[in-house]
Amino acid sequence: MAEALSQYLWPSVAYLLTGIVHALLLLGLVAVGTVIFIWMERKIAGRIQDRLGPTRVGGKFGWLQTVADGLKLATKEDTMPRDADPILFKIAPYVALCASYATFIVLPFATGWSAVTSSISIFLIIAILGVEVFGVILAGYSSGSKWSLFGAMREAAQVVSYEVPLGLCVLVPVMIAGTMDLNVIGEMQRGWFTNWLVFHDPFTFLVFFVYITCATASVNRAPFDLAEAESELVAGFHTEYSGVRWSVFFMAEYNSMLLVSFLASILFLGGWHGPIPIFTSTGIAYESSAAAFSWGGFLANVAGVANLLFKGFAGVAIMMWVRWTLPRLRIDQVMRTCLKYCTPLACFCFLGAAIWTWAFPGGMLLKAEPYAGFREADEMALLPVANSAGTEARGDFDESVQSSGLASNDSALSQSLPGELASQDDNRRSPATALAGGDN
Amino acid sequence: MNLLTDPVGASHFMAVGAVMFVCGVVCMATKRNGLGILMGIELVINGANLNFVAFGSEFLRRNPDYALGVDGQLIALFVIVLAAAEAAVALAIALNYYNNRATIDVDRADELKG
Amino acid sequence: MDGHINWHSFYFLLFGLTACVFSVAVVLTGSIVRMAFYLTLCLGATAGLFFLAGAGFVGAMQLLIYVGGTLVLLIFGVMLTAQGPFVNMKTRAGEWVIGGAAGLMLLGLLLQAAFRVEEWRGPPEGVATATAENAPPGEIGIRMLGKPGDNGKAVGKESGYLLPFEIVSVHLLVVLIGSAYLARTKRRRRASDPAEST
């Protein structure tokens, strides 16, 4: 988009404009998402508690209720306790929101549709997500209230602890794919739903549920919402917040939920690929994230985004369902769940999946003939090259390497490729093993 | 030189690193709070780390062949990990100190004075 | 002119200034919690600088370990050792002067060292550094497992890091146990009764 615009504008302005548009799109997703989530939550809670939920304000199914809520929050008086640390108190909600919002920078929404293509995107997401707790702690501490402080402490302890099993769970698909690039992990699951990693082997199937548990805990949703246990801590770290700042915390929370749901879809549930490969089998979808622009591919990607959004919203709905169904755990139970069950289980699954992948390179239910596009995605993970070079490399790769046509800034990797390709009869070989094996 | 148009080099990174380093040192020298000193140490370490990464990078040099390459990143990784370890131990010591003295003022910890 | 904005340099300015400003803020602020917050921002900006230098993995690591882990730990320490909500331990003016002077001297020294070597000043003009790609983490992993890089242009300079890797692993384990031992709950002595604290 930036390139297209730069034909008409100064490059710098075009660059800035593009960035702003993208950011606004994402922000819109977050804001609208939050509004929808609030409504969803109320309706789901109502249904689960055998009542109707909000109906009075108006609109079909009472959807105007949440708009009214938003108006109320925006116009509410913004109070601050006398003992609070003013700077930190004001800035804390934005730290939390920024942290959860910044993760979208590397999240792919469809084939090739990510703001920044990074080879370590999943790692980056996990890292940035960890910063969110910082805002919570700051909020809790700067409020000058013991309820807030307790809530913040609980949240910090819980989130820091749950980052360990969460990271381990994420490692399983990363290991199977051999890359930390979410684009590649998503592309790898193209095709029928049997290609989804959750069906890759029994261990990924198990670790998917461990992931759901840990993710729920790390975004502080019930039954792990110790940090804002109303009955004990009033409202936890945001006890003293009101108005817009409070709603910013709310946005951060719902945003995190949406994010972990997206991650669950991309890591385990096929990402933006549907269960039935309509666009892939008709051939109009992009074959890889490096493919040239085409309207068919664009259409397919739009459908993919819808797919991913659906999965993400479904995940959030499930979290709500869980919240209104299960009672809250005690803090020691929360910690025990993390340290005594989730962590060992995740370790076990990691080992199991490693052994399984080594023993059955194709996975359990994966089709005998995997999707051909993956091979290219595989190469892409290996080659930090410009997009055009990647398509060229597909044709006659050896030649391009010989003629140093690749604009790679890491010759070690490009040199390793011929040997790696020669031995790559099995398309499912992970890039990491190929790299280690073909390197001499 | 115009920083907005000219490419930056390792020197610029080193300058930022130097500022962080000095801030860390001053922090260590002036803060009486033990944890403040700890933060000063973190600053110092990060300043140094920045230099490693800058020297490892091939984009920041006149002649990319002279860059450290991945080695710089690796050393930076090790430094980060060791700093984390150091922070954990230092924090444990600070907590212990606090448990014994009910204060965290390092000026009170001068009993080793001979 | 406008078309020649070097975005790489722009981002460097952004992150570098953030880092510098907030590191100075760390020194100047009195509240320990604010210090921690400024430190977070400073370290986050450093992570950004790492990305700019092409060390994406290190940057992510920095975010994960420092900002996400170590600083949370630090905040814990702050909360556990803070008696009142905001504790200030005032530093005497003389110390500020001496410390500042020493710091300035050191800064001068380091800056002149940094800009001394022509070769470090950056690539020649016109080279597009904005395309700086982050190296994939694969090579870092392989090097950590002890395989020397076969980067043809720097033979002899690069070697495997298996031994340091192992040492650091063991070191981490030791630290984990040691700090758990040090920080484990003990009978808390009252400050008002120095006779008890032996």
Next chain:
Amino acid sequence: MDYLPTILGAAVLLPLISFVVIVLFGAAMRKAHVPTHYIATGAILGSFVLSFTAMCIWLSTHGIPEVHEHDAHGHGGHEEHAAGSHSAGADHLGESLAEGKLVEKGQDSQFIALTDDDHKEGGVGKDHASAAHGPDYVADDWYTISPPGIPKMSIGYHIDTLTIVMFVMVTFIASCIHFYAGGYMHEELHDVTDHEVTLSDGKHLRRPGRFHRFFQYLSLFCFSMLGLVIAGNVLMVFVFWELVGVCSYFLIGFYIERKSASTAANKAFIMNRVGDFGMLIGLAALWASFGTFSFGDVDGQPGLFSLIRPAENQHQMTTKDGLVQVGGASTEGESGDDTTDANASNPASFSYGLLIVAGLGIFCGCVGKSAQFPLQTWLPDAMEGPTPVSALVHSATMVAAGVYLVGRFYPVFTPEVLLIIAYVGGITLFMAATIAIVATDIKRVLAFSTVSQLGYMMLALGMGGWIAGLFHLITHAFFKSLLFMCSGSVIHACHTNEMPQMGGLRKKMPWTAYTMLVGCLAIAGAGIPFLIGFSGYYSKDAIIAQAISFTDANPSHKILFFVAAGGAAITAFYMFRLWFLTFSGKPRDQHVYDHAHESPKVMYVPLVVLAVLAVAVGWSIPWGTDADSGNHKELGVTALLETARPAGTADGAGTGVNFDVTYPAEAASHAEEIHVMATLVAFGTAMAGFLLAFVMYGLQRISAEDAAKQFAPVYGFFRNKWYFDELYHILFFKPTHFVSKLVAKFDRRAIDWVVNGTAKVARKVSDTGDAIIDKGLVDGLVNLTAGWIYSVANWFRNVQTGKLRQYVLFIVLGTVVLFVLIEYSSFLNAGH
């Protein structure tokens, strides 16, 4: 076959495991009231099962042994035995002997020609385990200790029929003894009051029971004995040999608080060391000469036996080049005319003397272990140990080890050594038998009887009766363990060892009495002549037959025959004296009699089992006929041992070089005339002894007291065990004391004076030096330096404020200064 080493190795290790388990958990088990002996008994029982399995495997692979000699005589010719190459040669020798010919030097060539012919004729002949080929054996190393380059030291095995027979015997008897000991030692389960130990305050010692310790030692004992038997090389033999010694030390000194027990243990140990010293010399001689330790051929490397009796020389004693020649040179002059024969070995050409030294040395060890003259005095004292230990030591393990070793090393012994063995055995036999006549302690009678029987075995071995000696070892093991356990049962019932306080116990304890009677009959060699008999009947017959055959060949050594025959008579006498004194007649001590009771079942059941075997172990069971050769097969100890006979010894040990002695083939003693005569002699002498005992002690027609008074000097002489202890006291103890006193005096007077004088002078000198150099110069310098450092450091300590932040500043300033200095110096350098 391949499993044999594994099976037997497991059989060896089982007792060791039991030992380790009891060592580790014994004390805990005692506290928990878990009987420890289940472990030990289970282990040894397991060993027995394994050994028995091994024997079955061996028999199934090698077939039931065939018997040649009897056939040869029965058919009066050897032409039809084309298949058995050995049998022909042996038969020939036997026949020539039977015709009264002496075996001349020249027969060797004839013998070799014969075997050559047989080989040509009997091409399809089955490869028998016969002497001409050497016995079948399995030998290999489990583990090699030494690095390559030096003579190999390894842990290996050497398994032949002898090994297997010994295994079965040892494990079986040990199993019985373990069972028995479980009952006998039950007192040790709880705290024990030792009435024989009086403490300084007049009370008796009270100590915790050592039940588990007893079984732990017992297990170790069995392990060492089995290891000794399976050992594949001399080094291993020596190690286990010493282990056996140390176990006996532990067990004899089991009641360590009793002074007599601890002295007896020490005595046994030291006496054995004396013998072992000789053995070490022998081993050194062997090693120096042959450079190998292993018996058999391992990995193609020839072992001791093949080196001494190589197959190329028809297993006759041979040398190799390069041996120490001194021995050979010294004997050359004396035996020059004996060595002219072309085919026979040429003793003078190799270090024959060294071989004699080796043989004598090894026999020295056996003398110590088997309590032969003149080291026999420890064995009776060893009665201080618990009776099961005595049973084990005297039958299957310790003393048997000596005889076993003589049997194992048989190929190494030269005729001279054998003759010495025979004489030592003879002296021991007679001396011990006479002492046994007058002993009153029931266990001592048995102890001297053991010494005497061991003398028998040595005598037989020394006279060339390899099978006779080892056969007697086996049979003796059974009936002697039986006898000891019976006596233990009696002691258990009466709480006394003295026979004069017993009498009439037959009615109180019938099981013990009749099983002991069986034992007495067996040791006396009772049987119906030429028909059937107790086991002792066969083995004693074989020995006496060997004696006859040997003395026929060497009339000048006729005395050995008389010793053997007389010994048989005395044996019968003292055994029945024991039985009559103990079990028949009227009770001499009513209190003891009233107190006596039959032992518990766990004790007398092993007695019955052993009694059955004491009767039957000597029998040979006909086992059909071999289809190929037409030879009879027999299943029996003798037949089995025959298959293990060391190569080259079937036709006698040859002729002595230094002594005038000729060894007939052992087969010669099976000749009809000799056999008949031996049976008659054995039966007659045993009968005479029995009758005398019956008259004196059974019917009490002749008063024993009167006889003792009448022969007072002889009686006293016997009673005091031929004054051996006193002799040793005068011979060794007193001179040592005297010399050590002298040495002590010299030490105190002369050496101390010199040492003290030197010390005084040195002190004077150092005092002077100290005053001038040390105090003045060195101290001054040191103090000066220290003072200076002190003042400097005192100044520096002001810097050490302990303020952390100050230190940081110092570091910063230091860095800045350092850089400035470097900068400045580089600036200066650039200026130049």
